[in-house]
Amino acid sequence: MSETLLSSRNLAFELYEVLDAEALTQRERFAEHNRETFDAALGTARSIAEKFFAPHNRKGDENEPEYHDGAATLIPDVKPAVDAFLEAGFLNATRSFEQGGMQLPTLLSQACFAHFQSANVGSSAYPFLTMGAANLIESFGSEEQKQRFLQPMIEGRFFGTMALTEPHAGSSLSDIRTRAEPAGDGSYRIKGNKIFISGGDHPLSENIVHMVLAKLPDAPPGVKGISLFIVPKFLVNDDGSLGKRNDVILAGLFHKMGYRGTTSTALNFGDNGDCVGYLVGKPHQGLAYMFQMMNEARIGVGMGAVMLGYAGYLYSLDYARERPQGRRPDGKDPTSPQVPIIEHADVRRMLLTQKAYVEGAFDLGLYAARLFDDTQTLDTEDERKQAHELLDLLTPIVKSWPSEFCLKANELAIQILGGHGYTREYPVEQYYRDNRLNPIHEGTHGIQSLDLLGRKLAQNQGAGLKQLTRLINQCCERAAAFDSLDDLRQPLETLMKRLSSVTLGLLGDLMQGQVNRALANSALYLKVFGHAVIGWRWLEQAIRAQEGLARGNAADADFYKGKLQAARYFLTWEVPGCHHELALLEARDDTCLAMQDSWF
Amino acid sequence: MSETLLSSRNLAFELYEVLDAEALTQRERFAEHNRETFDAALGTARSIAEKFFAPHNRKGDENEPEYHDGAATLIPDVKPAVDAFLEAGFLNATRSFEQGGMQLPTLLSQACFAHFQSANVGSSAYPFLTMGAANLIESFGSEEQKQRFLQPMIEGRFFGTMALTEPHAGSSLSDIRTRAEPAGDGSYRIKGNKIFISGGDHPLSENIVHMVLAKLPDAPPGVKGISLFIVPKFLVNDDGSLGKRNDVILAGLFHKMGYRGTTSTALNFGDNGDCVGYLVGKPHQGLAYMFQMMNEARIGVGMGAVMLGYAGYLYSLDYARERPQGRRPDGKDPTSPQVPIIEHADVRRMLLTQKAYVEGAFDLGLYAARLFDDTQTLDTEDERKQAHELLDLLTPIVKSWPSEFCLKANELAIQILGGHGYTREYPVEQYYRDNRLNPIHEGTHGIQSLDLLGRKLAQNQGAGLKQLTRLINQCCERAAAFDSLDDLRQPLETLMKRLSSVTLGLLGDLMQGQVNRALANSALYLKVFGHAVIGWRWLEQAIRAQEGLARGNAADADFYKGKLQAARYFLTWEVPGCHHELALLEARDDTCLAMQDSWF
CATH class of the missing domain: 2.40.110.20 (Butyryl-CoA Dehydrogenase, subunit A; domain 2)
Structure with missing residues (x-):
């Protein structure tokens, strides 16, 4: 098995072809950095994740923390892993050089952290929680509190x-x-x-x-x-x-x-x-403060869900390539050798679905991280505010979409391994169990859907929504330059048109006080909005893949073709399916709302 | 909590209002039976399941079988439970009086077994596996084999x-x-x-x-x-x-x-x-013989999946009624008391979805059991053959649909309990883990989809399919007598029309040897076909509920209204969503089939 945590080719695609991480080095804050320093940090993250975190992932599952004499004990493997993380400086990856940090963009720190989440989501939570708490004190604490509490946190x-x-x-x-x-x-x-x-x-x-x-x-x-x-x-x-x-x-x-x-x-x-x-x-300002931490945490939860999906995808992909079973429908000669199961159309479907979910959500998570950098380092206050508005709008999607669909990816990974996937002798069942937490903590799916529809859409006179719509339209315009992307672009355009109209209608209902009815089907809205966002991110990836193919690097052609096929899957198999939910939203369908307690 | 295993009101509805179990007592085989003997068997099943099986369900999960000196050990609670099952005669529920059995219809035995599956799927598997093996020897073994092996199996x-x-x-x-x-x-x-x-x-x-x-x-x-x-x-x-x-x-x-x-x-x-x-x-006839057992086992697996879904549904329903949290969107006064979460629209959605999945699949499982009785006890060979053909066609759905959608129900049950649902202090996470096996064993989802599309549809010149289509059409005709059911009937009619045309097209492709392409999207076909079948069963239930309402028994009105609302949910929220899959099937979309190994 070549790579188990994530595909480093895909990570490079995201950072340097889709999200233009190198452009960040033009900003004063990141001026000391360049692609080499970025890659060095990523390499360190990968090697620590592989060496210290991945090896005890199953052991941590099998030996959960225990309560003894008023304290929680952990398996001994956690501390050396966390210590290696601290010693490499990841706890302060984004802090300034003066504070002893690496002064990395959040885009890069999230990309580093992704390795740890994939390797061992349970053990990596401890430093992540610490970062969130530290950032809270840094933002809102007094100088004295920073001295007394933040400084030792920074020191690990x-x-x-x-x-x-x-x-x-x-x-x-x-x-x-x-x-x-x-x-x-x-x-x-x-x-x-x-x-x-x-x-x-x-x-x-x-x-x-x-x-x-x-x-x-x-x-x-x-x-x-x-x-x-x-x-x-x-x-x-x-x-x-x-x-x-x-x-x-x-x-x-x-x-x-x-x-x-x-x-x-x-x-x-x-x-x-x-x-x-x-x-x-x-x-009395506590909740507003906490929301800073929660928003960071929500992005972290989303990325955690992505990486559990990613780990399962890579494992099941390797398994499908190695495991011989059966023959293709047109080659039933029982004396012929069995084929690797990746040759079965339905197994390909399950792999391609995983790829579309995992790599789509991975792109969105990193996009959100880059937006966070924009909120901190863009030139003008107005630009930073705009980045904030867009990030605020996207946060419920960044959190909830992966926690639903990358969990589904894990379900498919189990299915590909069949009976083996159901046993604890293989890792995929643990990914599935680990991932099931993500639609719950840091605000359940239901809470995210209310946050999106009841709050975020209308915030600042819909400034975030307008931005997002503009970005998606621009992406569609760029895609229109490629005839080969027509089939991918059109479903997104069609969806966006109808979604925009549904959104206006629901916001109108809300303004007229029809609150219960407008919010009743918020879960449907969350799904469609999320699919539109991921569809956009896939179209963006498809454009980059077309550009990559046009550069004609033969060694990379397979990679780009895979990107285009996954984009095709998402935009033609998943996106058009949302029209059914849109029809229910348009009708303000009240089937669920009208169900009475006594009827159950 | 009043009922934890299943709703006995719903069971009575199925047996006596939908599936007319009493009509079976007109057949010679079941002439000694009547509603009282049926209900007595059900009552015994329920009380043994509650007393002996349910209490160690969690314990069996926490203390899995161990390997010691070449043997597997179990927790001591399993044997008394299995013994109680044997002593009550359930192992031979359907065997003749002469063999010491209860000579019950399979419809009734499945209804009895449902209680054990809901209470403790792990412990109840042992007698179920024994029944399957015994039936195999009974059907195909020699007299000497029956004497030597079957008889002691019957004796437990x-x-x-x-x-x-x-x-x-x-x-x-x-x-x-x-x-x-x-x-x-x-x-x-x-x-x-x-x-x-x-x-x-x-x-x-x-x-x-x-x-x-x-x-x-x-x-x-x-x-x-x-x-x-x-x-x-x-x-x-x-x-x-x-x-x-x-x-x-x-x-x-x-x-x-x-x-x-x-x-x-x-x-x-x-x-x-x-x-x-x-x-x-x-x-060389072994596989054909084994298929008898596998077909029984597949129905058993489907019912097991249903009952795990049912147990989770009932638990989360009770929880939602008891758990206060938050306020309705139009009543945000923080000094007002919190409302039980069943009042939140999204929680109702999750409960109604579970109800629709679980009660729809429960109906189908019992319908299949009744069909099995028809294969054994209808008057003429021709009638029995017809019942066989229909049951053969439905078997992949009976097995796969609950194992996908009742697993989804378990996922929703966890979500309703939130953080609590994710802990092992509550039962719903175990149902979810238990249920994840069902899409795998006794033929994976992929195998079921190939069985349906590649084998069952065309069997006997499509005799089963013709029957099913006729039954669904007849159901729609009966539903047309109720104006109030128009909104429920029409989506099913629309789906069936398009599905029939897709089916003909795919069968044509298969006959012309386009095997790989025709079978490539068999998973989509399985889903749509399954939804059509469950949609039919819900429309049937809706007719019975309308008839029940018309009888005007006030005490039952809530029950029937709940049935109608769940039917509405399934036929208007779920069934129309299948048109997207139908469009992909119509287009013979090859997105997944065309994905190359090297592109992943």
């Missing part, structure tokens, strides 16, 4: 979490009950229970910094009364040394279907009345 | 398996390498290796009778050279006592993602050159 000595969910408040954060009382010394006393806290305890770092949502005594009801607190596992003295254990208790571990390498914890804050927390930023 | 002392798959021959049985040499005394010496043999070893019975496919020395190549052998774990003396251990060795156990309660074994036959087997029926 403290890890982080985000602590939002409570037993009775998951999707509905406005209902959290965790309280924060002023202690008189500027700090707060926190009291409440959190569940499903990933990385909430582990033996990987000196300290764990929980970013906790809680309500102040004078909090207004709902989401406008949520504040954000730093709650360390151990208090930190003024000199930076660890102080006493804070009143944060590991109440227990959840036992998951997959993603087992990452501890999922129940944490009790303030059971003994002595849990110290520090307010981050202003009171 | 010997269990059975079907041993087909080999390491290099799963879907392609023509490539099996297991050999059978005549021993000179009428018996044979078997040599070969089999894998994925369910129930291949366990401590539940005195003996295990393996039904083994192997090739005689003079066997012609391919499927026409396969013979069927009885290979017992222990030889059986003339007086019926157990003789010496046969040379069948448990080489190891497979470790599955789910369905863990059933041992999946690797068996070596004749490692020491001394494995005794007995030829069943005629030489």
Whole structure:
């Protein structure tokens, strides 16, 4: 098996042919970088992922974290892996040179991280969670908080979490009950229970910094009364040394279907009345702050889903090439040798579907990462704001589309391996179980669909939507220069026309207060919008592939033909299927909404 | 939680309103039965399933069979459950009174078995496998074989398996390498290796009778050279006592993602050159014989998939009624109490989808069981033959449709439970893992699609297909009597018209030898054909529900309204979506077929 984590040819295609990563080096922030430094970082990521993360992926699944004496234990393989990640500097891949970082574009850091997610999603979660928490303190914390908590996180000595969910408040954060009382010394006393806290305890770092949502005594009801607190596992003295254990208790571990390498914890804050927390930023602004982290996390979840899909795709592709079974329908002579199953049309279908899902979503994830770079490093504030608006709009798709369709890819990978795929002797069933978390955490599919239809579309007078529509139209115009792409372009144009009209109609309903009805079929809308976005990304890839073919590099011709075929699959097998959902949306079909509880 | 295994109201609807089980009691074979004896059997099944099977479903998952000293061990809870099943007579539910059976229609036995599959699919597999093996000996074995092996199976002392798959021959049985040499005394010496043999070893019975496919020395190549052998774990003396251990060795156990309660074994036959087997029926007819068992098994697999879907549906329905979270879009006041999540439109969608999938497939599974009764007990040979033809045609759908869509139902059940659904503290993730086997065993999805399109459609000059088309048309005619069903009937009529034309075209291609191209998109055909069949079954249910409503029993009105809404969901949300697949089939689209190995 040549490559197991991702196709490095495809990664190079994305970075240097589709997303023009080298153009980023023209920006001041990335001026020290060039394709060589990018490739060196990618090479390091790949080799650490292969050497330290992949080898214990199954072991972490089979030996999930255990609760002993109030602490979570992990298999011993996790720490050396995480340490190698830290030592190579990936935790601070995007931080400035002054902060000791690599000052890489997020596009590149995401491409590096992809290797770890593919190799071992469970173990790689710990540093990823830490990055999210650190970025939150960096953006909204005080100088003193940065000194005390952020700096040790950057050094990899403290890890982080985000602590939002409570037993009775998951999707509905406005209902959290965790309280924060002023202690008189500027700090707060926190009291409440959190569940499903990933990385909430582990033996990987000196300290764990929980970013906790809680309500102040004078909090207004709902989401406008949520504040954000730093709650360390151990208090930190003024000199930076660890102080006493804070009143944060590991109440227990959840036992998951997959993603087992990452501890999922129940944490009790303030059971003994002595849990110290520090307010981050202003009171009652916690949810807005947390959304920065959640948006990053959502992109991370999407990429994680992609990479689990990718790992399964590559494994099943190799298997299909090696495994002889049966004969083609027109060659039934039983004395002829069996053919590799990749020769069966239905196996090709399952491979091509995986390729279309995985590489389409991979492109979108990296596109989103590059947009994030734009929000940070484009010249003018106006340009940066525009990038923000587009990224905001795309975030629910970047999160939800891979978590649905790359899970489906994993289902197909199992199917290709048949009985073997169903056993734990092969890796694909674990990818499937691991991936099943992704449509749930960081906002369920249902939440994403409401976020898209009920919030993001209309944000800033639809600025993001207008941009996206313009980009897709421009892509279609460029594609029109290639006759050979007509069959691929037309389904996307047809879909976009109808989707735009449906969108206007639904936004109109929302403005007229027909909220329940307009949002009732948000799941259908999310699917169609997602397919339009991925269809666009595939058409973009098809253009680049045509250009590549035109350059006439014979060694690459197969690669580009594969791209064109996957684009064809997505744009002719998947995109036109959305018209059925559009018809239901147009009709404001109320079949589900009208179903009564007592009728079930 | 009122009911956890299945809805007994729905079961009564199926048996007595849709499938007219009472009419069967007019047939001589079932003349001793009536609704009371049927309901008594169902009540016994339910209570044994609840008392003995359901309680250790999770335990069996967490403590999978282990290999010790050449034998497989099970948790101690399995044997009392299986014993209760045997003692209640379910193993011989359909056998004649003279044989000590209950002489029940298969419709009723399947309805009884459904409770066990829902309660614990892993433990209930052992008796089900035994029934299949016993039926095979009953149909094709010699009198002496029946005396020696079948009788103890009927008594529940010997269990059975079907041993087909080999390491290099799963879907392609023509490539099996297991050999059978005549021993000179009428018996044979078997040599070969089999894998994925369910129930291949366990401590539940005195003996295990393996039904083994192997090739005689003079066997012609391919499927026409396969013979069927009885290979017992222990030889059986003339007086019926157990003789010496046969040379069948448990080489190891497979470790599955789910369905863990059933041992999946690797068996070596004749490692020491001394494995005794007995030829069943005629030489080289083994595959034809085995197909009887496989067809029964395929219906069993389909019903197993349905019942896992059913269990998840009922659990998630109860959860959605109990779990408060968030508010409806038009009632965002954060001080108002949270609503049960069943009030959210998207949760209703996920419940209604599950209901449509699960109850649609449940109906089809029972319809197939009733057809099986028709093949056995209709008056004339011609009628029985007709029933056979229809059942043959439907078998790939009965097997594959639930294994795809009731798995999807399980995915939705997890989604409704959110983070909880992903943990092993709740049952739905296990249903999902258990159900993932069903699209694989007893012929993968791909095999079913080739069986349908490449074999079943054209069988007997399309006699089964003509019958099915007539039945669907008649159903549409009856539905036309209800104006309120117009919206449900029309999508089915439209689909059937186009599907019939696509079918004719594909059969034409096949007859003209365009085999590869005609079969290339068999998976799409399987999906559309399956949706047409389930759409028909839903329209049938909708007619019965309308009739029920017309009878005006107020207590039942909610039940019938739910049926109508689920029928509406399936016929307006699912059925029209198939036109996209039909368009691809019409175009003989070759996107997947044309994809080259080197392009991946």
